[in-house]
Amino acid sequence: MTWINASLKLGDILLPRERINERVAEIAGDISREYAGERVVVVGVLKGAVIFMADLVRVIDDSVDVRMDFMAVSSYGDSSTSSGAVKIIKDMDTFAEDEHIILVEDIMDTGLTLSYLKEMLMTRNPRSFKTCVLLEKPERKKAECAIDYRGFEIPDKFVVGYGLDYAGKWRNLSDIWHVVEG
Ligand code: 5GP
Numbered sequence: 001m002t003w004i005n006a007s008l009k010l011g012d013i014l015l016p017r018e019r020i021n022e023r024v025a026e027i028a029g030d031i032s033r034e035y036a037g038e039r040v041v042v043v044g045v046l047k048g049a050v051i052f053m054a055d056l057v058r059v060i061d062d063s064v065d066v067r068m069d070f071m072a073v074s075s076y077g078d079s080s081t082s083s084g085a086v087k088i089i090k091d092m093d094t095f096a097e098d099e100h101i102i103l104v105e106d107i108m109d110t111g112l113t114l115s116y117l118k119e120m121l122m123t124r125n126p127r128s129f130k131t132c133v134l135l136e137k138p139e140r141k142k143a144e145c146a147i148d149y150r151g152f153e154i155p156d157k158f159v160v161g162y163g164l165d166y167a168g169k170w171r172n173l174s175d176i177w178h179v180v181e182g
Contacts, residue, residue, distance in 0.1 A: 008166055009182030014159055015152060017174040020134075024055050027132065027149045031102070032061035039065040040100040042132075043092050045117070046072040047171065048106030051163035052134045052151075056104065069094045075113060086116040096124040106163050107135040108147060115145035135159065135176070 031040070044053040057066050072090035101121060108114055114131060122129060134151035160166050161173030170177070 007182055008158075008179040010160070010170070011178040011180035013175045014154065014157075014178050015162075015176040017162075020151070020162060020176065021055070023151050024052070025059050027151065028056055028059040028061075030149060031056075031132075032064055035100060036061065036063040038100055039067065040102055041067045041069055041092075041094050041096070042102045042104055043069045043071060043094075043121075044104045045106070045113070046070050046090065048163045048165070049104045049134075051171065052106060053104045056132070067094065071117070073113060073117070086113055088120075096121060096126045098125065098127050100128045100130075101126040102130045102132050102149075104132045105134070107137070107159075108133045108145070109137050109140050111141050111143040111145045114147075115143035118145055134162070135164075 042053060042057055044050060053068070057068060060066055069092040070090065071088065071092050073086045074089055075086055103114070103117060103121065105114055114133070118129065118131065130148035131145065132149040133147045136147060136150055136153050137156050138153055139156045158166070158179050159176050160170040160179055161176045163171050164176070165171045166179060
């Protein structure tokens, strides 16, 4: 599917901010229970995961010692469909060995990015490794990578907002929108 050449405008809202906030709080509750008394390094994949991660970490309970880190990646191939080969633009700063890691992504489409990152981070011998993904498009899945904390399953339609962009635009929107050709 090629999105990048089309001129797109906002269509309808798929997930309103209230629903997103509710779900983020539920996920934070699960994380709070599972990691109470532990240190966990929450690693966001730039730039799409930033808004989700910022909201998520602020509603995790104080009983968890939360550290924040980031990675930036780019996939080879065109900008809308990933080939599976992932280039690390920025690695996480934390030494991952013996740490509880939660990798946070905005959306899992084919799963290629996430499965690549998981494989790479597992070689660093973390104490534990989990994935936290706001949106999953199950229809598009090519690579197996378990999602431990999932926000929503969505159909295979391009979405923007709440961190997700189209050509750099619309990341700041508080709701998640479908786009339509304009
Ligand atoms: P994959 O899971 O295929 O390796 O790639 C996930 C990446 O594809 C996401 O991080 C995101 O950059 C991009 N992507 C996939 N579907 C969408 C979508 O509906 N909207 C936006 N904005 N990006 C998407």
